Amino acid sequence: MCSRYEAPEADQLMHAFGVAPEHEMQSELWPGYTGPFLRAPQASDPDDEAAPSIEALTGIFGLLPFWAKDTKLARRTYNARSETADSKPSFRSAWRQAQHCIIPAKAIYEPDWRSGKAVPTRIARADGGLMSIAGLWERWTSPSGEIVHSYSMLTINADDHPLMREYHRPGSEKRMVVILPNGALKDWLTAPASESRAFMRQYPADRLQAEPKP
Incomplete structure (x- = not known):
């Protein structure tokens, strides 16, 4: 599952979505790092047609539920299995x-074990566009009273995916993040929980490209 990805610059976010976080962002993200979502x-009225349809924030990569004692939990909650997300405590x-949230990414990294060693591989959209990864967000209050936002990438099984089945350790289940098509972004952000699983689909392999980065 994805534990490393490249975040876009503010100007790329503005061009793609018309919004960008106010805070400075890191370009390469690992669990526990702060990135955009x-x-x-x-706060806006859903019936107000003039209200913005999307907002950009920064948060910790790794979901922090209300009961988290500190931010260390983010190292284990950066990916959420869509099949069990409705029952897992985190x-x-x-x-x-x-x-629901969208995690914008220029590329994700996965290990290719086909040579017998884990070769980091950069996976991006073939057309050069930003990946819109489906995720969940949370609002956590730290012991000191600070409000902290966080997020996790949703994943699905990829055992039969022509590209993503090639990654992760031999014998392990193959997983991939849920990359949303451009036409589904607004619907995902506003969908009720009863419709969440309808968005859990594999992104077409021919729309992705992979490049080894030893």
């Missing part, structure tokens, strides 16, 4: 409340 505005609140 997009969600439906929380993710079930965000899933049941349909706290």
Whole structure:
């Protein structure tokens, strides 16, 4: 599953989505790092046609549920299995409340074990566009009272995916993040929890390209 990815620059986000976080962003992200995510505005009136349809925030890569004691949990909650997200303690609140988000990425990295060694491989959209990864977001209050946002990438089985089945250790289940098609972005952000699983689909292999980065 994806534990490393490249985040876009602010100008790329503005061009693709018309919004960008106010805070400075890191370009290469690992669990526990701070990166950008997009969600439906929380304070606006959904019936107001003039209200923005999307907002950009920064948060910790790795979901922090309300009961987390500190941010170390993010090292284990950066990916959420879509099949069990509604029941796992770390993710079930965000899933049941349909706290959907989009995690923009220039590329993700996965290990290719076909040579017998793990070769980091950069996977990006073949057309050069940004990946819109489906995710869940949370709002956590630290022991000191600080409000911290966080997010996790949703994943699905990829045992039969022509490209993504080539990654991860031999004998292990193959997984891939859920990359949303451009036409589904707004629907994902506003979908109720009862419709969440309808978006859990494999992204076509011919729309992705992989490049080894030893």
